[in-house]
Amino acid sequence: VTLETTVDAIRPADETAMAAAAELQARLTKPAGSLGALEELSVRLAGLAGVCPPPMPEPATVAVFAGDHGVHAQGVTPWPQEVTAQMVANFVAGGAVVNAFARQAGADVMVIDVGVSIPLFGGANLLDANVRRGTRDMTAEPALTRDEARDAVEVGISVADQLVAAGAKCLLTGDMGIANTTPAAALIAVFTGAAPAAVTGRGTGIDDATLLHKTSVIAAALDRHAPDPADPLGVLAAVGGLEHAALAGFILGAAAHRVPVIIDGVIAASAALAAAAFAPDAVAAMVAGHRSAEPGASVALAHLGLEPLLDLGMRLGEGSGAVLALPVVASAVRVLHEVATFDSAGVSEK
Amino acid sequence: VTLETTVDAIRPADETAMAAAAELQARLTKPAGSLGALEELSVRLAGLAGVCPPPMPEPATVAVFAGDHGVHAQGVTPWPQEVTAQMVANFVAGGAVVNAFARQAGADVMVIDVGVSIPLFGGANLLDANVRRGTRDMTAEPALTRDEARDAVEVGISVADQLVAAGAKCLLTGDMGIANTTPAAALIAVFTGAAPAAVTGRGTGIDDATLLHKTSVIAAALDRHAPDPADPLGVLAAVGGLEHAALAGFILGAAAHRVPVIIDGVIAASAALAAAAFAPDAVAAMVAGHRSAEPGASVALAHLGLEPLLDLGMRLGEGSGAVLALPVVASAVRVLHEVATFDSAGVSEK
Numbered sequence: 001v002t003l004e005t006t007v008d009a010i011r012p013a014d015e016t017a018m019a020a021a022a023e024l025q026a027r028l029t030k031p032a033g034s035l036g037a038l039e040e041l042s043v044r045l046a047g048l049a050g051v052c053p054p055p056m057p058e059p060a061t062v063a064v065f066a067g068d069h070g071v072h073a074q075g076v077t078p079w080p081q082e083v084t085a086q087m088v089a090n091f092v093a094g095g096a097v098v099n100a101f102a103r104q105a106g107a108d109v110m111v112i113d114v115g116v117s118i119p120l121f122g123g124a125n126l127l128d129a130n131v132r133r134g135t136r137d138m139t140a141e142p143a144l145t146r147d148e149a150r151d152a153v154e155v156g157i158s159v160a161d162q163l164v165a166a167g168a169k170c171l172l173t174g175d176m177g178i179a180n181t182t183p184a185a186a187l188i189a190v191f192t193g194a195a196p197a198a199v200t201g202r203g204t205g206i207d208d209a210t211l212l213h214k215t216s217v218i219a220a221a222l223d224r225h226a227p228d229p230a231d232p233l234g235v236l237a238a239v240g241g242l243e244h245a246a247l248a249g250f251i252l253g254a255a256a257h258r259v260p261v262i263i264d265g266v267i268a269a270s271a272a273l274a275a276a277a278f279a280p281d282a283v284a285a286m287v288a289g290h291r292s293a294e295p296g297a298s299v300a301l302a303h304l305g306l307e308p309l310l311d312l313g314m315r316l317g318e319g320s321g322a323v324l325a326l327p328v329v330a331s332a333v334r335v336l337h338e339v340a341t342f343d344s345a346g347v348s349e350k
Numbered sequence: 351v352t353l354e355t356t357v358d359a360i361r362p363a364d365e366t367a368m369a370a371a372a373e374l375q376a377r378l379t380k381p382a383g384s385l386g387a388l389e390e391l392s393v394r395l396a397g398l399a400g401v402c403p404p405p406m407p408e409p410a411t412v413a414v415f416a417g418d419h420g421v422h423a424q425g426v427t428p429w430p431q432e433v434t435a436q437m438v439a440n441f442v443a444g445g446a447v448v449n450a451f452a453r454q455a456g457a458d459v460m461v462i463d464v465g466v467s468i469p470l471f472g473g474a475n476l477l478d479a480n481v482r483r484g485t486r487d488m489t490a491e492p493a494l495t496r497d498e499a500r501d502a503v504e505v506g507i508s509v510a511d512q513l514v515a516a517g518a519k520c521l522l523t524g525d526m527g528i529a530n531t532t533p534a535a536a537l538i539a540v541f542t543g544a545a546p547a548a549v550t551g552r553g554t555g556i557d558d559a560t561l562l563h564k565t566s567v568i569a570a571a572l573d574r575h576a577p578d579p580a581d582p583l584g585v586l587a588a589v590g591g592l593e594h595a596a597l598a599g600f601i602l603g604a605a606a607h608r609v610p611v612i613i614d615g616v617i618a619a620s621a622a623l624a625a626a627a628f629a630p631d632a633v634a635a636m637v638a639g640h641r642s643a644e645p646g647a648s649v650a651l652a653h654l655g656l657e658p659l660l661d662l663g664m665r666l667g668e669g670s671g672a673v674l675a676l677p678v679v680a681s682a683v684r685v686l687h688e689v690a691t692f693d694s695a696g697v698s699e700k
Contacts, residue, residue: 029440030447031554035670036643036663078700086697090379095690097380103688104681204381204700293386311661312678313386320385327677328662331454338453340445347436350428350554 003150003233003249003278006157009256013047013284021046021053027341037307038332041287045333048258048284053336057170057260057329061108061163062098062319063250064091064174065156067115067242068134070143071221072179076214079204081134084178085118091176091318092123098174098318105326107172109319110163114155115177115242129155131242135183138221142238143183144245149237152245159246160253160261171254171261172289172326173268174319175243179203181294184270186218186239188296190227191273192303199296201266201315232277240274247271252278255285262329264322265292265315269300276304289325290314353500353583353599353628356507359606363397363634371396371403377691387657388682391637395683398608398634403686407520407610407679411458411513412448412669413600414441414524415506417465417592418484420493421571422529426564429554431484434528435468441526441668442473448524448668455676457522459669460513464505465527465592479505481592485533488571492588493533494595499587502595509596510603510611521604521611522639522676523618524669525593531644534620536568536589538646540577541623542653549646551616551665582627590624597621602628605635612679614672615642615665619650626654639675640664 021043026032033039045054066088072081090096091111094103102109112127113120117134120126131151135143144152160171181203188199200215218239225238236245248271254261255275263272263286275282288301290310301308309325342349371393376382383389395404416438422431440446441461444453452459462477463470467484470476481501485493494502510521531553538549550565568589575588586595598621604611605625613622613636625632638651640660651658659675692699 028447029437029445030666033555034664034666035447036665038662038664080698080700083698086695087379090690090695090697093690093695095379095688095695097378097385097685097689100684100688101681104677104684205383309662310678312388312659314384314388315386316380316384324678324681327454328660328674331451331674334450334454335447338445338450339447340440340443345436345440345443345445347440348430348433350430 001157001161003153006252006256007279010279010281012281014050017050017052018043018047021336024052024336028339029342029345029347041332042336045260048260050258054333055169056333059168060170060172060326061110061168062102062172062174062323063159064098064109064111064176064319065114065243065246066111066176068117068177069179069183069241070135070137071139071182073137074139074217076182076217077179077203077206079178081117081178084176085116085120087176088116088120092126096318097316097320098323101320101323105323107323107326112159114152114246131155135241138239139217142225143240144237146233146237149233149240149245152242153249156246156249157253160250164257164259169259171259172319172322173247173250173261173264175247175267175317177241177243180241180243180267182214182218183239183241183244184266185296186221187235187244187270187273188300189222190235191229191277192299194299199299201294201296229277232274236274244271248274251275252282255282260287261285262287262289262322262325264289264319265317266294266297267317269297272304273300287329290321292321351507351511353503356602356606357629360629360631362631364400367400367402368393368397371686374402374686378689379692379695379697391682392686395610398610400608404683405519406683409518410520410522410676411460411518412452412522412524412673413509414448414461414526414669415464415593415596416461416526418467418527419529419533419591420485420487421489421532423487424489424567426532426567427529427553427556429528431467431528434526435466435470437526438466438470442476446668447666447670448673451670451673455673457673457676462509464502464596481505485591488589489567492575493590494587496583496587499583499590499595502592503599506596506599507603510600514607514609519609521609522669522672523597523600523611523614525597525617525667527591527593530591530593530617532564532568533589533591533594534616535646536571537585537594537620538623538650539572540585541579541627542649544649549649551644551646579627582624586624594621598624601625602632605632610637611635612637612639612672612675614639614669615667616644616647617667619647622654623650637679640671642671
């Protein structure tokens, strides 16, 4: 499956199914509107699926795309690059936060090496799809060639295809990559037009001096490449990351299958902007799981017109915020499947 | 078990267990602080349990206390009073939103008739603990006698005791009672000192004229009774409801057993204020599930120093917001049980 065929398969939301969901919500045994954002979410998911009620978003899988970054050499984070591979091993062993959250939510965890700099040992839930052992340093040259960026996007599409073929009714974005908030901020700046300082955050928790340096690194890379937001593959190649590109493809794949994809934090939000640049209708498949503490995430979600479900001051990544939101998404859909109507329950109306 | 013995059993949070949880959070494989509010929550729950990690909050039960209100005669809501009993039947049949959410979260639903005006048919999960068939009209006389208020509080304590004895590791507050946002607003005004207009909301969705009328009804009742916030039983008797009083006891019971209790919306928040007036240390057991759209809920939570986990514009009651927050609470605790440390996972630190 190619990028082009996937983009071509993405359709707008189904207005008829959305109207049916809104009409059903009004007949359920609760005051109109009393479920707030969950009612709107249920209507959106009906529109995505093209049917009311939409399928329950179970089973669900969080796909954790891992990659390394040449820009790490610029000192944008105090964490050593080897932590990417070490955390992949932690995911495979089930010891990370995303694993704990996934066990709670009943989701599966799949880990994809799309760009880790160190060869990884296998595991039942680890997919070797390495396109390149880390990106190049975006401050010196494009992070990826266009072909590498396309390959990474198509890894993400392929993972979405495989998971949906295996029965997944909901996909969740996960990521791991030391220094990967730097390309994420660069992508968000390009696609939204925001200034680097407005979208660059502290990532894992850098100090003021490192934050200023990180912002200047991003600004320099944008100056050097002047990426064109109308050319998303070119943007991903210039200042992206392999996991960012793969996540963009993963989101496009979900949208092509009309399966909801829960967006995690700033990495996923930057990939969502790329996906929307490839196919604006892909936004119909996106559910913003939470508001990351990273400022770029909020800028990206606002640009996409998405309101996040959770806002807990989290900034971990890994897919943790997406998995935490899964029960909320499932609850919103479950209402349409299971709640009685005023008629069926014999409840008087006002 | 009496109100007094329950209040006497409530102890402050355990500082040693809280320190242990904070120290453990710092060793887990994630950047310090990256789980935001979930880290603070895990520390609070360790303090409540007196052990680190605290027990997982499963199994969990939402107790839906139902009652009717004499103040309904004042026209504070367009919904007929019979809807309380009809919705109890809906809960027992499993057809309400709280049932759907509870199935998603893996929680049990128990319904307690503590004050419904109509005799109810039984059901496996329906407890008949009716203290009085609805309160009196607070604008004309006290809603309850002190003895009735005490009986209702002790119903709630007894339900908490029974659920904990049966193995519940987390209790969730639920409520049903047409017109019950009116006594809730009155209770919040008394315990926080806020003006009626600042804490009175649209409940199930009343129009501007009814909102003004509802506010004036509450103001008139407060003028008539001038309840003393230092006498919570007197406040509950003057302007409370049977489900509000029972919920106050339910919260006290949870606190006495050092079991977390997830507070739902404005009804539960008003009861939480009463519980805190009986026993200030009971706040350690409270977890605010969500920020209800009812303005009084936010005033009450701020007074208690509680930050809600979810903020989805919901205003349904029934315990729906508490149940929706349960997976978040469980995820916060699960991190302390299951996530690897930097040492155990062989992950480098910065």
